[in-house]
Amino acid sequence: MSGIADTDSVPIQRKDWIIDVSQVIREPAQWPECCIYRVPKKLRKVNQDAYTPKLISIGPLHHGSKELSDMENLKVRYFKLYCDRALKGEEDGASTAKAEEKEVQLQKRLARIVSENREKIHNCYAERPPLKDGEFVRMILVDATFIIELFLRAFGDAEDGSDYILSKNWLTQGIKQDLILLENQLPFFILEEIHKTFSKLHVIKEKTDFLTLAGSYLIPRSSYDEIKSGLKEVKHLTDLLRYLFILPLKRNVAGGGGDHPKIPNNTSNNPDKAGLNEESPSSILPNSASKKLDETGLNEASPSSNLPNSASKKPDEASRNADPSAFCNLPSASNLDGAGVEFRKVKGGLFDIEFKKSMCMEWIPCLTCSWLLACLPCLKRTYLKSMEPCLEVPRFSVNNSTETVFRNLMALEQCHYPIEHTYICAYIVLLDHLIDTEKDVDLLVRKKIILNHLGSNDAVAIMINRLCEEIGDVSPYYSDLSEKLIKHYENFWNHAMATLKSAYFANIWRGTATVVGLIVLGFTLWGFIRPYVSHERGGGKSKRANADSFT
Structure with missing residues (x-):
């Protein structure tokens, strides 16, 4: 009892009994931004390799992986190329010192865009990235500019044919496959935000929004020239790939509505140029996603003809x-x-x-x-x-x-x-x-x-x-x-x-044999019963003749 009394006599401070749950409880599923997940263990154990990047890490979930560290320098190189691309749009003739100063200012502008959206980017991940703010901003910035620069070059804007990635088919396909993995994603909005901010500085053949670049990268040789406004953005590249599959369903059933942008029917008449060549076994997409877009149900003239x-x-x-x-x-x-x-x-x-x-x-x-x-x-x-x-x-x-x-x-x-x-x-x-x-x-x-x-x-x-x-x-x-x-x-x-x-009747020969056999069987049966039929007819006639003679 004395022990209890002694304990009761000790004053308890408020900080001693308050439980800090801010670092323990996190419910990302309640946030509308949450869209990037780590694959559940029960799915991962079936085939772990299918969910794990092989060449390059994008985003925080696989950041720092030793197996993927070789590509970090390449991402930084593409970041530098993207900055050079943006600076080319400005006036030439500046001194070297001013050019370097402009590059620093450009990098600060890029970092500011990511920093201002840092919390929103955090909310897109089901797991809180275990990175400090500065490291997190740098990682997002380098990964985002790498993707944008890669898409611009794949779209046909590379100045020469010696691009390190695009000139190597195995590397092109490997990176493309890594970029559609669920755990290897960046929020789509930050990619669009960076591209939109600096698109006016890009020296490219056509002014193209990022959704068009992304769609053309996932389905090469495709053309999406007009994206209707007023619809929500896709969540990330995996989500965009999913909608390239189900877009005919969404547009036909929902009358063009839905949560994602609509990609209009504006493709070449050449089926091979409207998607992946179905004869290419190394294509990242199945052939059903590589048909002409008007053949996949995007033609609004027939809103229900392509649905079961x-x-x-x-x-x-x-x-x-x-x-x-x-x-x-x-x-x-x-x-x-x-x-x-x-x-x-x-x-x-x-x-x-x-x-x-x-x-x-x-x-x-x-x-x-x-x-x-x-x-x-x-x-x-x-x-x-x-x-x-x-x-x-x-x-x-x-x-x-x-x-x-x-x-x-x-x-x-x-x-x-x-x-x-x-x-x-x-x-x-x-x-x-x-x-x-x-x-x-x-x-x-x-x-x-x-x-x-x-x-x-x-x-x-x-x-x-x-x-x-x-x-x-x-x-x-x-x-x-x-x-x-x-x-x-x-x-x-x-x-x-x-x-x-x-x-x-499996084929014409067996069917012919069956028909001939039926004909032969018919004649055989007729030959068998014909004498009886003739006898009946003959007996009937003789009886009628006898009756007539009697009368």
Whole structure:
């Protein structure tokens, strides 16, 4: 008791019992600026290399990494090149001392822009960067000017063909892949702010906003000449890449609205110049993102022609009315093929997957003309083509960068977007159900839906299946499509007609043999029953003759 009394007698200061939570509790998810995350451990452990930069660090999350230190001098060199570019816009003829003074003043102006936005930049990261203010400002400044200078040079503004990065294809592709990693990002607004402030000083062929530069860098040989104002900016380069995929969906469904700038349809008539050449296996983007922009659904003249049935209503409405378990029983591609579904490659955006089946076939499955079209391919240009169930899928190009690109896009959706907007995840989950084994990939490659640059079809199947590991709930954007495919697959007659086609009408030779066999069988049966028919007819005539003679 005395101990307690002694303790009670000691005066307690306010500072002794106040708990300082300012350094402990931080809720970045409540801040609208928060958009750059460290990939969750459960996703990272599936394939750590897909989320880790190999050549260059951008931003604070990988700053100071020894494996990436070799590129720090290159970033500083590009910072100097950017300053020289800006100073070229000013009057020439100044002395060396004045030129150096102007360069110092320019660097101070650049640093001031970053310093004034330091807290806003901090709020963009889910983790508080463990850097002092001066070091943080310097890091952001060097990384930002490196990206801007690189984009300007890639846009065609390099003074000669000896640029250190652009002259080396392996380095160009490696840095491009590092720049789309979720953990390797700078806030888009600071890049735009710096570029906007100094764009009037740039000696470039065309005055180009930063969104155009970034879009042209991610999709080479593209042209975006007009960006409509009044819309929110993209968060960072990973977010911009995601919207280059889902832009047709957003513009068609939302009528051109959404949270991000709209990229208008203003591309060359040459498909190869409108995006990545689909014959290039080293492209950072899958082929579906490299088509002509007017072929990916950006043409506002047809606001709904490029969307699957589930996109005929707004995504939020479709999500509320959809069955979240629709994917569970979705058959694989080979099983659907066994149920008579024809797979067809079509031009379009990433999400333009549609199942077409005429209404009369819903009631009378035996009316399918798949068997006839298999025997006589020349009839596929007639109306009979609409008499076979068909799953239309845009081409999906698979290369060494595909897994990295989609893993980071999916990680962004899992960390930042609500479930109803996880369109990339929904697309990959759909592919995961369609592709179970190498047999499914063989079918899709044969139908020219998958363009495989990995070499092994089994490797493609493994990659697609692993992409969905540790992925949570996704948007039920394809729920209507899944329900239609499941309904078709569970119909007995569809399997029966598919078996008939594969067994007797797989090609023109087997179909011809089947038809000839049926004709021979018909004549054989007729030859067998003809004597009895003739006897019956002869007996009837004799009876009538006897009756007539009797009368």
